[in-house]
Amino acid sequence: MERLSKFLMKEGIEYSSHGDYGDWSWTSPVLSEIKGKEPSLIVFPKNEEEVIKIVEVIREEHVPLVPRGKGFNNVGGLILNKENSVILETTKTSWITENENHVQLGPGTPYYSKGKFTFNPRVYPSTFEREVTVGGNFCGGAYGIGSYRYGPNWDQVLRIRMVNPKGRLVTLEGEDTKVAAHAMGTTGIVTWLEIMRNPQKILPFLYFFDNIIELEKFLMRAYDEALPFYHLSALSPSAMNYIFGLDGRWGLLGAVEEDVVEEVPKGADGKEIWRKRSLFNSGMVEYFIEKGERPFYTVYKVDVDQVSEFISKAGAEVKSPMFEMNLTNEGKARILTISSVPFHVDFYGDSLFNVNSPYINNRVTPSHLNKIKMYKRLYDKEDLFNPGKIRFDK
Numbered sequence: 001m002e003r004l005s006k007f008l009m010k011e012g013i014e015y016s017s018h019g020d021y022g023d024w025s026w027t028s029p030v031l032s033e034i035k036g037k038e039p040s041l042i043v044f045p046k047n048e049e050e051v052i053k054i055v056e057v058i059r060e061e062h063v064p065l066v067p068r069g070k071g072f073n074n075v076g077g078l079i080l081n082k083e084n085s086v087i088l089e090t091t092k093t094s095w096i097t098e099n100e101n102h103v104q105l106g107p108g109t110p111y112y113s114k115g116k117f118t119f120n121p122r123v124y125p126s127t128f129e130r131e132v133t134v135g136g137n138f139c140g141g142a143y144g145i146g147s148y149r150y151g152p153n154w155d156q157v158l159r160i161r162m163v164n165p166k167g168r169l170v171t172l173e174g175e176d177t178k179v180a181a182h183a184m185g186t187t188g189i190v191t192w193l194e195i196m197r198n199p200q201k202i203l204p205f206l207y208f209f210d211n212i213i214e215l216e217k218f219l220m221r222a223y224d225e226a227l228p229f230y231h232l233s234a235l236s237p238s239a240m241n242y243i244f245g246l247d248g249r250w251g252l253l254g255a256v257e258e259d260v261v262e263e264v265p266k267g268a269d270g271k272e273i274w275r276k277r278s279l280f281n282s283g284m285v286e287y288f289i290e291k292g293e294r295p296f297y298t299v300y301k302v303d304v305d306q307v308s309e310f311i312s313k314a315g316a317e318v319k320s321p322m323f324e325m326n327l328t329n330e331g332k333a334r335i336l337t338i339s340s341v342p343f344h345v346d347f348y349g350d351s352l353f354n355v356n357s358p359y360i361n362n363r364v365t366p367s368h369l370n371k372i373k374m375y376k377r378l379y380d381k382e383d384l385f386n387p388g389k390i391r392f393d394k
């Protein structure tokens with residue numbers, strides 16, 4: 001470690017031997033049981049050249065390296081499994097070049113800063129107001145606001161540059177970018193991204209349904225008829241009451257891009273709920289905590305025609321559940337089941353999107369996982385890049 005600090009000092013690369021070590025896994029009752037190690041150093045590169053230099057010396061010294069953006073990953077991506085790990089924080093690599101249909105940016109660029117968006121993203125996480133980074137979301141997040149129309153955040157990414165575990169700067173395009181998407185930095189440090197943007201104004205509507213069957217019918221219609229919503233999120237009656245003081249019915253937030261507003265059914269004014277969209281996509285977990293409650297939660301990705309069946313099964317398994325669901329472009333509902341009473345998080349089998357596990361394995365498709373595992377196997381045999389986050393046994 002001494003050689004590393006001397007090297008950083010000589011090169012003028014900023015570092016600290018102690019500091020705030022962010023990690024939001026503590027919100028999960030399962031992940032909070034894992035005791036991560038303290039980092040030995042935190043480095044703050046300002047650009048790609050500095051990242052390359054850091055990786056070079058890390059390789060020579062065989063030191064574990066864990067990248068970090070703003071530290072809001074809540075699925076164990078920042079739990080340090082090995083002693084003497086070095087954290088590479090990207091927040092000093094924040095810059096944007098805007099083009100007509102896309103932007104190029106540094107990985108440490110936040111989606112949102114000083115009360116406004118830094119550019120107009122197509123898909124962004126519900127933690128955007130926390131000034132989380134675009135690089136951290138690409139490498140550790142998945143779906144978000146806008147995913148009904150546009151899918152997961154990585155589908156918006158056209159090209160990336162990454163310093164791989166061999167210390168080489170590589171450019172990845174199209175499908176190949178999945179090597180780094182949701183890979184938690186296990187395959188390299190992303191240093192540059194080119195992503196599509198959405199220049200449209202968004203208009204939010206609110207729809208109410210007397211029961212889950214009615215909501216399910218509406219959602220199936222949305223997919224069958226390809227209703228061009230931008231974002232769809234639903235809350236169960238108990239959640240509508242808990243958060244917004246509205247009771248009795250299921251509520252659906254349907255946001256639409258201004259130029260296609262005539263194509264969707266008119267609903268009530270949804271501006272108030274849209275302003276609080278940080279409460280969707282697991283944002284309710286934080287809301288529980290702010291209210292002084294310990295949340296127990298799980299996320300399933302369910303076919304839209306099985307939503308009512310899922311809700312009925314979950315209702316039988318979980319005491320006093322609340323539900324929040326976000327619709328994706330694949331005809332699936334990502335359903336958060338949350339309760340202040342403990343329950344078994346895997347009550348519905350295979351469609352679990354495991355937010356209570358530090359392994360990336362069951363949060364991406366088999367072909368996506370295969371790309372990550374193969375790259376890891378070829379370029380990081382020592383497992384120095386965010387060690388212990390991929391399982392090779394199943």
Ligand SMILES: Cc1cc2nc3c(=O)[nH]c(=O)nc-3n(C[C@H](O)[C@H](O)[C@H](O)COP(=O)(O)OP(=O)(O)OC[C@H]3O[C@@H](n4cnc5c(N)ncnc54)[C@H](O)[C@@H]3O)c2cc1C
Nearest residue numbers: 069070071072073077126133136137140141142185190281
């Ligand atoms: C209440 C709550 C709600 C959330 N809702 C959403 C949501 O709607 N959608 C969503 O996608 N996520 C969500 N998240 C997860 C997280 O907040 C987001 O993914 C966020 O964008 C992470 O950004 P960050 O800058 O904090 O990244 P970090 O947490 O710092 O990093 C994320 C992961 O990526 C790796 N990483 C970071 N930068 C790089 C890099 N340059 N190269 C390689 N690897 C890197 C890190 O090692 C880590 O494993 C939520 C989290 C919480 C606590």
